[in-house]
Amino acid sequence: MKKPVEIAVTGAAGQISYSLLFRLASGEAFGFDQPVILRLLEVTPALPRLEAVIMEINDCAYPLLQTIITTDDPKVAFDNVDYVFLVGAKPRGAGMKRKDLLESNAKIFSEQGKALNEVAKRSVKVLITGNPANTNALITQRNAPDLDPKCFSAMSMLDHNRGIGQLAEKCHVRSEDVKNMIVWGNHSETQYPDLNHATVEGKSALSLVDEDWIINTFIPTVQHRGGQVIEARNGFSSAASAASAAICQMRSWIVGTEINDWSQWISMGIFSDGSYGIEKGLFYSFPVTVSPQGEVNIVQGLEISDFSRKKMQATEQELKEERATIEHLL
Amino acid sequence: MKKPVEIAVTGAAGQISYSLLFRLASGEAFGFDQPVILRLLEVTPALPRLEAVIMEINDCAYPLLQTIITTDDPKVAFDNVDYVFLVGAKPRGAGMKRKDLLESNAKIFSEQGKALNEVAKRSVKVLITGNPANTNALITQRNAPDLDPKCFSAMSMLDHNRGIGQLAEKCHVRSEDVKNMIVWGNHSETQYPDLNHATVEGKSALSLVDEDWIINTFIPTVQHRGGQVIEARNGFSSAASAASAAICQMRSWIVGTEINDWSQWISMGIFSDGSYGIEKGLFYSFPVTVSPQGEVNIVQGLEISDFSRKKMQATEQELKEERATIEHLL
Numbered sequence: 001m002k003k004p005v006e007i008a009v010t011g012a013a014g015q016i017s018y019s020l021l022f023r024l025a026s027g028e029a030f031g032f033d034q035p036v037i038l039r040l041l042e043v044t045p046a047l048p049r050l051e052a053v054i055m056e057i058n059d060c061a062y063p064l065l066q067t068i069i070t071t072d073d074p075k076v077a078f079d080n081v082d083y084v085f086l087v088g089a090k091p092r093g094a095g096m097k098r099k100d101l102l103e104s105n106a107k108i109f110s111e112q113g114k115a116l117n118e119v120a121k122r123s124v125k126v127l128i129t130g131n132p133a134n135t136n137a138l139i140t141q142r143n144a145p146d147l148d149p150k151c152f153s154a155m156s157m158l159d160h161n162r163g164i165g166q167l168a169e170k171c172h173v174r175s176e177d178v179k180n181m182i183v184w185g186n187h188s189e190t191q192y193p194d195l196n197h198a199t200v201e202g203k204s205a206l207s208l209v210d211e212d213w214i215i216n217t218f219i220p221t222v223q224h225r226g227g228q229v230i231e232a233r234n235g236f237s238s239a240a241s242a243a244s245a246a247i248c249q250m251r252s253w254i255v256g257t258e259i260n261d262w263s264q265w266i267s268m269g270i271f272s273d274g275s276y277g278i279e280k281g282l283f284y285s286f287p288v289t290v291s292p293q294g295e296v297n298i299v300q301g302l303e304i305s306d307f308s309r310k311k312m313q314a315t316e317q318e319l320k321e322e323r324a325t326i327e328h329l330l
Numbered sequence: 331m332k333k334p335v336e337i338a339v340t341g342a343a344g345q346i347s348y349s350l351l352f353r354l355a356s357g358e359a360f361g362f363d364q365p366v367i368l369r370l371l372e373v374t375p376a377l378p379r380l381e382a383v384i385m386e387i388n389d390c391a392y393p394l395l396q397t398i399i400t401t402d403d404p405k406v407a408f409d410n411v412d413y414v415f416l417v418g419a420k421p422r423g424a425g426m427k428r429k430d431l432l433e434s435n436a437k438i439f440s441e442q443g444k445a446l447n448e449v450a451k452r453s454v455k456v457l458i459t460g461n462p463a464n465t466n467a468l469i470t471q472r473n474a475p476d477l478d479p480k481c482f483s484a485m486s487m488l489d490h491n492r493g494i495g496q497l498a499e500k501c502h503v504r505s506e507d508v509k510n511m512i513v514w515g516n517h518s519e520t521q522y523p524d525l526n527h528a529t530v531e532g533k534s535a536l537s538l539v540d541e542d543w544i545i546n547t548f549i550p551t552v553q554h555r556g557g558q559v560i561e562a563r564n565g566f567s568s569a570a571s572a573a574s575a576a577i578c579q580m581r582s583w584i585v586g587t588e589i590n591d592w593s594q595w596i597s598m599g600i601f602s603d604g605s606y607g608i609e610k611g612l613f614y615s616f617p618v619t620v621s622p623q624g625e626v627n628i629v630q631g632l633e634i635s636d637f638s639r640k641k642m643q644a645t646e647q648e649l650k651e652e653r654a655t656i657e658h659l660l
Contacts, residue, residue, distance in 0.1 A: 018349075018569075018570055019348075019349065019352070019570075021570075022349070022570045022571075022573075022574055023353065023356075023358070026353075026358065026574065026577075028353070028356065028358040051562065052559065052562035052563045052564075053570075055558070055559055055562055056559060056568055056570055056571035057571070058495040058499065059488065059491055059492045059495050059555065059559070059568070059571040059575075060491055060495075060571050060574040060575070060578075061490075061491035061492075061494040061495050061498070061505035061508075062505065062574075063504075063505060063506035064506075065504075065505070066504060158389065160391075161389055161390055161391035162389045162391075164391040165388040165389050165390075165391050168391070169388065174393075174395070174396060175391035175392065175393060175395070176393035176394075178391075225389065228385070229382065229385055229386060229389070232381065232382035232385055233382045234382075238386055238389070239348075240348060240349075240351075240352045240383075240386055240390075241352075241386035241387070241389040241390050243352075244352055244356065244390040244392075245389075245390070247356075248390075
């Protein structure tokens with residue numbers, strides 16, 4: 001039997017985790033021959049709610065699940081971990097300013113970054129899902145200076161898959177027929193879902209849909225999809241689809257995109273190396289391929305139109321502003 | 331590419347389905363090379379809530395998912411289906427008598443049985459999860475006289491896995507080390523989780539735990555686990571663990587128990603053939619094995635103690651009483 005992998009999940013008593021944990025334990029995410037250890041982090045007041053989740057996980061008698069550790073201490077949660085899903089984040093409360101939201105989360109993620117720096121495996125893969133995901137990724141990474149910045153990525157797969165879903169619906173094809181979707185920038189309403197390089201059944205997407213649809217329907221729909229889902233779910237945000245995207249991004253990161261049917265490229269929020277003129281060190285969503293060994297490579301040499309350039313810069317600008325707000329905590 | 335399988339789910343906008351549908355669409359349940367078509371049934375007033383779920387499923391861009399059909403008409407939902415999860419049932423309202431609950435559900439499941447009889451594939455596998463599951467299974471089957479009674483099973487895997495979980499915890503082993511759990515009878519508080527034939531790491535469970543624990547802790551814990559989970563989840567019933575059990579039972583039913591690591595035997599609520607003196611035609615949970623071709627065989631020749639016999643008869647008696655309540659609708 002394979003050696004178990006150690007997987008940490010934060011915000012483990014929350015809604016996204018309720019959709020995520022059972023799929024990690026079942027073997028779906030890491031393979032049906034891969035034993036797993038779950039290390040679940042929650043804030044102290046949520047530990048009783050987490051116990052209810054543990055009851056149900058135990059009731060599934062998952063053969064691959066070796067141990068569950070629950071804790072409110074990041075150093076316990078991240079001890080020797082291979083894979084980390086940073087799901088838990090402070091949601092925006094009524095009347096809360098964006099600055100306050102960024103600062104509250106900066107505190108959570110700087111503590112978690114320090115803990116990862118101290119106790120995680122040096123090869124750890126940390127996926128940041130909790131919003132504002134890209135700036136939270138930046139904070140986490142900057143507080144973990146002994147880890148390679150490539151150990152961190154912010155989740156773009158939900159946006160990426162939303163883009164595929166919208167284009168597939170428009171073209172009356174299945175999602176598997178859509179390739180080379182790109183989401184650039186921040187996981188926020190400034191993100192730029194880009195169809196310039198996408199194909200549908202091998203044909204250029206631009207030959208199938210018109211510019212007006214792209215500019216006035218596709219882009220705003222993907223950008224605002226999170227809010228639409230909240231409205232449709234009577235106030236509850238995307239949980240099952242966010243969990244699916246987290247599994248999709250982590251799996252692609254581990255096994256590579258070559259054996260991955262989701263699309264030829266995926267989008268990941270990663271530490272910018274300066275590609276496409278995006279400031280080095282920002283966590284920015286790029287189109288990437290992943291080798292079977294898990295090496296992430298930004299797709300290079302794409303032609304960028306003036307329209308795209310402006311959109312890419314606008315979302316970069318927002319990331320710089322978010323960073324400025326929490327600069328003193330880095 | 332394989333031909334898609336057609337999967338119907340009722341109560342598709344409910345909590346169990348929110349945990350189930352994404353796992354059916356991802357490929358976890360039916361295999362990562364098996365395209366799927368989802369046919370989702372809801373009552374008319376819940377169709378808008380179902381649309382919110384569909385938004386999220388579309389946002390996952392599942393490559394195996396070919397089509398989603400939503401409807402409030404069972405004949406549309408069940409048209410030519412291969413696999414059916416009857417999840418939706420009327421929950422017990424405040425002040426509602428058990429008789430009224432049984433009757434309300436009898437109406438739902440008799441309509442669905444008739445529709446299955448008319449339009450489902452003759453090889454359909456129908457898993458009844460909605461409570462009271464065994465009597466709902468009876469109603470469904472009796473209203474589908476042209477289908478083999480072997481096309482129907484009531485869900486016992488949640489109880490079965492709960493039993494494994496409890497025994498594994500008690501013996502400080504992993505769930506995969508527990509084999510040959512049995513749950514007899516009704517999916518209700520009269521069910522009889524039976525350790526007489528169970529093994530733990532190859533040793534008889536009876537040699538590892540004492541009778542007092544079995545009678546006063548194990549049996550009542552498994553019987554009342556549903557209520558415990560509702561309490562721990564502040565009023566919400568098991569959703570993710572019920573969805574997991576549904577996947578587990580359906581998968582075992584399709585691929586067989588030989589290649590199934592969950593345990594050597596599983597428990598399924600099936601049409602009684604009179605084995606162990608249980609009245610023929612009742613839907614009663616038995617220990618079974620399933621061949622790789624999906625043939626379900628009751629484990630025969632087990633020695634039954636007087637204690638077990640009484641417990642098995644008590645839960646049989648409850649099933650007879652439930653049947654008597656809705657006899658006029660059969």
